[in-house]
Amino acid sequence: MKTRQLIVLAVLGLLMAAVVRTSGRVDPVQAQPAEVAAGDRLDEAVTRLDAWFAIKWQADGVKPTATSGELAIFRRVSLALFGCGPSLEELRAFERDAQPNRLDRWVQQMLRDPRFAGYFARRLGRSLAGVEQGPFIVFRRDQLTDWLEAQLLRDAPWSETASQLIAAEGLWTDSPAANFITVARQENEELDVNKLAGRTVRTFLGQRIDCAQCHDHFFDTRWKQRHFEGLAAWFGQAQVTLGGVTDFATPPDQPAPEYRIIPPGGDATSARIVVPEVPFHPEWLPGTGSRRARLAAWVTHADNRRFERAIANRIWGLMFGRPLHEPVDDLPHPEDKPDDALDLLGREFRARGDRLSTLIRMIVLSAPFQRSTSAAGDADAAARQTSAWAAFPLVRLRPEQVIGSLFQAGRVRSVDQNSHPLIRLTRMTSENEFIEEYGDAGEDELIPQASTIAQMLLRMNGRFSRELGKVDLLTGPAEVLALSPDDSAVIENSFLMCLSRRPEAEELLHFQKQLQQARQAGEDQREAVVEDLFWALFNSPEFAWNH
Numbered sequence: 001m002k003t004r005q006l007i008v009l010a011v012l013g014l015l016m017a018a019v020v021r022t023s024g025r026v027d028p029v030q031a032q033p034a035e036v037a038a039g040d041r042l043d044e045a046v047t048r049l050d051a052w053f054a055i056k057w058q059a060d061g062v063k064p065t066a067t068s069g070e071l072a073i074f075r076r077v078s079l080a081l082f083g084c085g086p087s088l089e090e091l092r093a094f095e096r097d098a099q100p101n102r103l104d105r106w107v108q109q110m111l112r113d114p115r116f117a118g119y120f121a122r123r124l125g126r127s128l129a130g131v132e133q134g135p136f137i138v139f140r141r142d143q144l145t146d147w148l149e150a151q152l153l154r155d156a157p158w159s160e161t162a163s164q165l166i167a168a169e170g171l172w173t174d175s176p177a178a179n180f181i182t183v184a185r186q187e188n189e190e191l192d193v194n195k196l197a198g199r200t201v202r203t204f205l206g207q208r209i210d211c212a213q214c215h216d217h218f219f220d221t222r223w224k225q226r227h228f229e230g231l232a233a234w235f236g237q238a239q240v241t242l243g244g245v246t247d248f249a250t251p252p253d254q255p256a257p258e259y260r261i262i263p264p265g266g267d268a269t270s271a272r273i274v275v276p277e278v279p280f281h282p283e284w285l286p287g288t289g290s291r292r293a294r295l296a297a298w299v300t301h302a303d304n305r306r307f308e309r310a311i312a313n314r315i316w317g318l319m320f321g322r323p324l325h326e327p328v329d330d331l332p333h334p335e336d337k338p339d340d341a342l343d344l345l346g347r348e349f350r351a352r353g354d355r356l357s358t359l360i361r362m363i364v365l366s367a368p369f370q371r372s373t374s375a376a377g378d379a380d381a382a383a384r385q386t387s388a389w390a391a392f393p394l395v396r397l398r399p400e401q402v403i404g405s406l407f408q409a410g411r412v413r414s415v416d417q418n419s420h421p422l423i424r425l426t427r428m429t430s431e432n433e434f435i436e437e438y439g440d441a442g443e444d445e446l447i448p449q450a451s452t453i454a455q456m457l458l459r460m461n462g463r464f465s466r467e468l469g470k471v472d473l474l475t476g477p478a479e480v481l482a483l484s485p486d487d488s489a490v491i492e493n494s495f496l497m498c499l500s501r502r503p504e505a506e507e508l509l510h511f512q513k514q515l516q517q518a519r520q521a522g523e524d525q526r527e528a529v530v531e532d533l534f535w536a537l538f539n540s541p542e543f544a545w546n547h
Contacts, residue, residue: 032097033105042104042362045348050367052341057390062381064390065372071095072547073103073370075500079397079546080319081110081360083119084404087414088476088497107364111357114153114417120356121148122400123318123445127203127329128165131443134183138240140172147176157354158311159300162204166296171244178245185240193259197232204299206310206331222333223279230277233259234295247290305334308346308354315359316345317446319369321395321546328446368392373547395546398441403434406538409498410476471527481530487515490530498537 057064068076074094078086086094094106110116125145134141151161165180172178184192184199198210209223209231236259237247248257260271276291278284284301285294300307309331317323324341325331334343345359352358363369368389375382375391385391397405407427408415415427471478476497484490491511495503503511511533518525537543 032099033109035099036101036104036108041101042348042358042365045344046362046365049341049344049362052344053367053389057388060384060388060390062384062388062390064367065374065385065392067370068372068392069501070103071496071500072372073364074106076319076369076392076546077103077107077110077364078500079401079405080321081107081119082113082115082404083398083401084408084415085498085500087408087411088493089413091496091500104361104365107361108357111155111360112153114149117149117152119400120152120318121145124148126443126445127314128180128199129183130199131440132183134179135185135187138172138182138185139179140176141179143173143176144179152356155355155357158349158356159307159354162300162307163293163296166200166204166299167290167293169245169247175244181235181238181245182240189240191235191238191240193232193235193238194228196235196238197228200295200299201231202329204310205304205306206313206329207306208327208330226277227279229261229274230279231295233274233276234291235259236274236276237291247292302350305343305346306331308349309334309342311356312342312345312349312359315356316342316363319360319363320393321398321446322393323446324389326446327444392547397544397546398445399435399438400431401546402438402544403431405543406434407431409534409538412476412479412493412497471531477530477534481527487512490515491533494530494533494537498534499540499542 071091071094074091075085078084078090094102097106099105122145125141125148128148129139129141129144133139148161164177168175168177168179168181170178172182181191181196184195186192198208201207201209207223209228211223237257239246239248258273259276260273262268262271276295278295278298281298281301281303284298284304286297288294289297298304310329313323313325313331314328317328331342345362348362349355349358369392371390371392373392373394375385382391386393404427407430411423413419415423417424471481477494480490480493480497484493488508491508492502495501495507511529514529514532515526518529
């Protein structure tokens with residue numbers, strides 16, 4: 001046996017053998033998440049949601065696919081919440097957990113994991129601040145992301161988060177929510193109130209009204225230009241100074257400045273004052289407070305169905321890779337249709353303090369999330385199943401999910417906040433480099449995007465897949481090869497690490513033969529077979545999709 005393998009065994013034997021083998025010891029907190037308290041259970045809410053889909057499937061004449069395997073569902077959850085597939089350590093612990101409500105308990109534990117907060121904060125941040133760099137100095141995306149992480153970790157109400165963003169005041173570093181405002185600062189040092197109005201409605205109310213900035217909406221006659229202007233006027237008194245975001249301070253004996261619009265071809269003398277107004281239910285506006293605080297209260301009002309439906313649709317999209325209603329930020333008016341799945345999700349969301357954790361748990365426990373991707377053989381029937389959510393929709397992984405899964409598959413233990421600083425630093429730099437080469441999905445990340453030849457070549461021949469699949473000191477393939485008791489275990493552990501499933505009989509037999517032949521040729525050949533196995537799994541279609 002080579003020296004490096006002896007080192008691997010010496011350093012990792014006691015720590016890792018238990019993880020690779022089914023009967024080993026795992027962190028007891030991770031292996032046994034706490035039971036869900038009776039008052040926190042979502043059984044009745046999920047039953048109502050499933051019943052709605054059952055009626056829809058029957059009405060649409062589609063038959064739902066079978067329930068997916070538990071490890072496949074667990075992989076979907078990990079991809080959605082952590083941005084990577086589960087580790088072998090987590091898969092083994094999940095399988096050993098025989099207590100009731102296992103999936104819900106694990107999801108709740110994952111929602112308390114900093115990996116969830118970090119990944120989800122970046123995803124939500126795209127809808128809040130776009131993907132552009134923003135104005136120099138006064139916009140700090142890292143501060144906004146860190147603040148969102150803290151909000152997610154404490155499971156803060158979404159209405160609280162939204163209100164703090166819309167009405168934020170203070171320095172963009174000391175009051176990170178203010179970056180929602182400062183990202184709209186223009187080169188002339190004024191705020192783009194139109195941008196703020198459009199993003200507020202798209203993000204928090206799920207409707208695109210940008211078209212009404214210049215004229216009445218072409219496709220939705222209920223959105224008038226005056227509605228857009230009235231919403232923009234709520235931001236008209238906001239400004240960014242050296243002291244941060246604030247509303248214009250005026251002497252007590254002088255009126256506050258008003259939002260003015262200069263008509264095309266006009267000048268300041270022809271500007272008209274625009275009074276803040278809302279397009280519907282003005283009675284939801286509080287009588288006191290700053291303009292932005294009053295707008296925030298209107299947006300998040302308990303009777304505003306658009307607010308809960310918008311976030312329910314976005315979270316659905318982040319969990320499935322595809323929103324319930326497309327586009328994610330252009331929902332129909334709720335008055336136009338009877339209650340639907342978004343309303344069922346939204347009501348439970350509101351009843352439980354409008355926390356995102358409620359939406360995530362309901363979605364994971366729902367029948368659509370747990371359907372198999374194996375739709376009907378007939379193309380038309382399969383399309384109807386997927387359209388009706390009677391089959392889990394296959395969606396390509398996002399760039400950070402691809403590199404995250406590659407990096408995690410190159411380790412046996414979970415790469416998290418407890419990992420060695422060098423491992424965490426390596427992952428961060430690898431992710432940044434990979435996304436730069438692979439290509440970012442952009443702000444409209446939930447729009448289906450086809451894979452490019454360059455992306456496929458990067459997975460096939462890029463240094464990331466090559467290095468992470470190499471049998472070398474302290475890599476996952478080296479750990480598996482050194483610590484698995486036999487060839488079958490080597491193959492099984494490799495499949496679990498990369499695809500979160502065990503090999504089919506034909507796959508197992510194929511690689512068993514290769515390993516047996518390599519054993520006779522020497523250890524170098526055996527290592528080469530394992531490296532080829534990881535390369536093949538990394539580049540399989542299964543690896544790149546959210547099956």
